[in-house]
Amino acid sequence: MATIRHLSRKLLISSLTILLAAACASFEAHAEKQGLLETIRRHTTVTSTVPDNGDQNPYAIIVAPVSAGLIQKNDVLIDNFNDANNLQGLGTTIVDYNPATKRLTLFAQLPRNLEGCPGGVGLSTAMAMLKTGWVIVGSTPSNDGTTRTKGPGCLIVLDPHGKVAAVWAGPNINDPWGNMAVIDDGATATLFVSNAGFGVGAPDGEPPVVSQATVLRIGLAIAEGKPPVVTSQTVIADGFGAQADKGVFLIGPTGLALSADHGTLYVSDAIGNRIVAIADPATRRTSAGTGREVTRGGMLRRPLALALTPAGHLLACNALNGQVVEIDPISGKQLYARWIDTDKAQSPPGSGDLFGIAMTPEGDGFYYVEDDVNTVVLAR
Numbered sequence: 001m002a003t004i005r006h007l008s009r010k011l012l013i014s015s016l017t018i019l020l021a022a023a024c025a026s027f028e029a030h031a032e033k034q035g036l037l038e039t040i041r042r043h044t045t046v047t048s049t050v051p052d053n054g055d056q057n058p059y060a061i062i063v064a065p066v067s068a069g070l071i072q073k074n075d076v077l078i079d080n081f082n083d084a085n086n087l088q089g090l091g092t093t094i095v096d097y098n099p100a101t102k103r104l105t106l107f108a109q110l111p112r113n114l115e116g117c118p119g120g121v122g123l124s125t126a127m128a129m130l131k132t133g134w135v136i137v138g139s140t141p142s143n144d145g146t147t148r149t150k151g152p153g154c155l156i157v158l159d160p161h162g163k164v165a166a167v168w169a170g171p172n173i174n175d176p177w178g179n180m181a182v183i184d185d186g187a188t189a190t191l192f193v194s195n196a197g198f199g200v201g202a203p204d205g206e207p208p209v210v211s212q213a214t215v216l217r218i219g220l221a222i223a224e225g226k227p228p229v230v231t232s233q234t235v236i237a238d239g240f241g242a243q244a245d246k247g248v249f250l251i252g253p254t255g256l257a258l259s260a261d262h263g264t265l266y267v268s269d270a271i272g273n274r275i276v277a278i279a280d281p282a283t284r285r286t287s288a289g290t291g292r293e294v295t296r297g298g299m300l301r302r303p304l305a306l307a308l309t310p311a312g313h314l315l316a317c318n319a320l321n322g323q324v325v326e327i328d329p330i331s332g333k334q335l336y337a338r339w340i341d342t343d344k345a346q347s348p349p350g351s352g353d354l355f356g357i358a359m360t361p362e363g364d365g366f367y368y369v370e371d372d373v374n375t376v377v378l379a380r
Contacts, residue, residue, distance in 0.1 A: 035326040036309045037336040040365060044378045046076075047097045047104045049369065054084025055093040058369040060127035060137070060179060061356035061376065068133025069160025070107055072098055074361050077107060078369060078376060079123040079137055081249075082145075088249040089122030089142030089150065094135070094162070097376060108135075108162030116167035117141070119151010125254060125305060125355055126155070126176040126193050131184050132222050133160035138176030138193060140250065147244040148202040150175065155193070155218075157227050165227040172216050172233050174198045179305045179356060181256040181265060183282060189228065190282055191218040192265055196242040196252025209271055213240035213252045217281065237278050238287045241271030247352060248319070254355075255306030257314060259329075266329060267291065268303035268316055275303060275314065275327060299325045299337035305356050310363040317357050317368065322350015324357065324368070340379060341370055 049058040057080055064075040071077070075098050080091035096107040110121045119141040126138030135158040143149035152174040157166040175197025183190040198212035219232035242252035255268030258281070265281035268274075274296035278288045301320035308314060313335065314327040322341030327334050341350030353372040360366060365380030 035313050035335045036311065036315070037324070037326045037338045040338065040379050042380060043340060044380075045375050046099070046102070046378050047376050049078050049080065049095055049104075049374045049376060051080070051093045051095050051106045051109070053093060053109065055080035055082065055091045056084065056086050056374050057082035057088070057091060057371045058374060058376070059123065059125040059355045059371070061358045061367055061369050062127050062129055063358050063361060063367070064129050065184075066129075066131055066133060070105070070162060071096060071129070071133070071160055072100070074099060076358070076367055076376060077127065077129065077135070078356070079127055081123060087142070087145030089140055089145060091123050092121050094123065094127075094137065108158055110156065110164065114154075114156065114164065114167060116169055117154035117156065118169055119143075119153055121156070122153070124153075124175070124177055125179050128180040128182045128191060130182070130189055130222065130228065131186050134158065134165070134222070134228055135160070136180070136191065136228075140175040140177055140197065142249070146202055146246070147200060147249060150197065150200070150202070152197055159227070168230055170233075172214075172235060175200075175250065177250060177252050178254040178256050178268075181258045183258065183262055187222055189220040189222060191220065192216070192236075192256050192258070192281060193218070194240070194253040194256060194267070196250045198242070200242050200244050200250065202244045207244035209241045209243045211239050211241050213242040214238040215253065215256070215265070215267060215278065234285065235287050236265070236281055236284055237267065237289065237291055239290050240267070240269055243271060251302070254304040255316060257306040257308045259308070260312060264329075266294065266306055266314055268306055270302045270304060270319065273297055273300050273302055275300070275306075275316065275329070277329065294329050295327055295332045295334055298334045299323070300334070304354065307357045307359050307366060309359065315357060315366060317354040319354065320351050321348040322346075322353055324354070340368060340377070343370075343372055345372070
């Protein structure tokens with residue numbers, strides 16, 4: 001009997017060991033499928049964004065895909081929306097941070113009044129760099145820092161030395177606002193940019209929400225050594241809410257991010273406090289309206305810029321607190337909300353401080369701007 005009991009204990013221990021090993025393996029497999037935010041350990045301030053002319057309020061942030069002219073591959077480009085007097089819609093500068101040398105240089109300082117750009121220059125969250133070295137940036141301008149004097153703005157093409165090469169304006173472009181998504185094949189490229197200015201003014205009293213904001217697809221042809229030329233313009237989404245706002249100038253669709261296969265364009269609808277998906281963005285010939293809702297509310301607090309992680313998740317910066325939210329766009333599940341700006345000068349902490357976000361080249365972290373202190377931070 002003692003031998004039988006001994007064997008039974010051994011079998012029980014062996015069974016428990018197998019079950020424990022299986023549980024651990026299951027846990028590890030589950031852990032491997034979790035998001036990027038849980039792997040972030042440090043937030044390091046890498047540079048100020050204020051150039052010699054005193055421009056403030058960093059909005060757009062992108063990582064250079066190539067070396068060209070004054071720009072080195074993996075440099076971080078940031079533009080400024082405010083001037084030295086902190087007036088919105090009057091910023092005219094783009095700065096360049098080199099992670100290897102840790103130096104900040106001025107890439108471009110544009111004229112306040114630019115021929116062909118209605119209303120002048122006030123650089124917005126819309127910015128991209130093509131593989132051919134051209135930089136494209138949006139202008140959402142004002143004459144006095146308010147939407148009372150807002151102009152429709154334009155898209156500005158800069159050569160890799162920071163010189164203006166072309167200006168694009170027209171009936172489809174009205175305050176290019178959100179961070180751009182890009183499909184870039186070298187000789188051709190496709191830009192996606194939101195426009196939040198249609199129908200938005202600054203009447204007395206509470207400004208109304210106007211459901212006229214759009215997402216515009218712009219086709220480009222790029223001949224060697226020559227600036228990009230617009231070959232097509234198609235409104236692929238419309239009907240998003242936009243509103244004039246004293247604190248942040250405009251509230252409208254801000255984040256744009258393409259899925260890896262380019263089959264879906266994700267848009268952050270700030271007024272609707274949600275993320276939506278536009279199907280077939282590169283090929284559709286008609287507007288999808290406001291698209292298909294991916295997720296709403298929850299940990300989102302007026303989502304702004306978007307970035308896509310290597311796992312295909314979305315990172316969305318919140319406007320109304322200092323958090324970034326990670327979302328699985330396939331399931332629509334909001335995975336995490338992580339504080340990345342805890343400045344208690346705002347309530348809730350970090351409210352109104354976050355705008356642009358861009359993945360590191362390695363995909364192991366992200367850069368973001370803190371516009372309350374005019375800095376770029378690396379989260380990794």
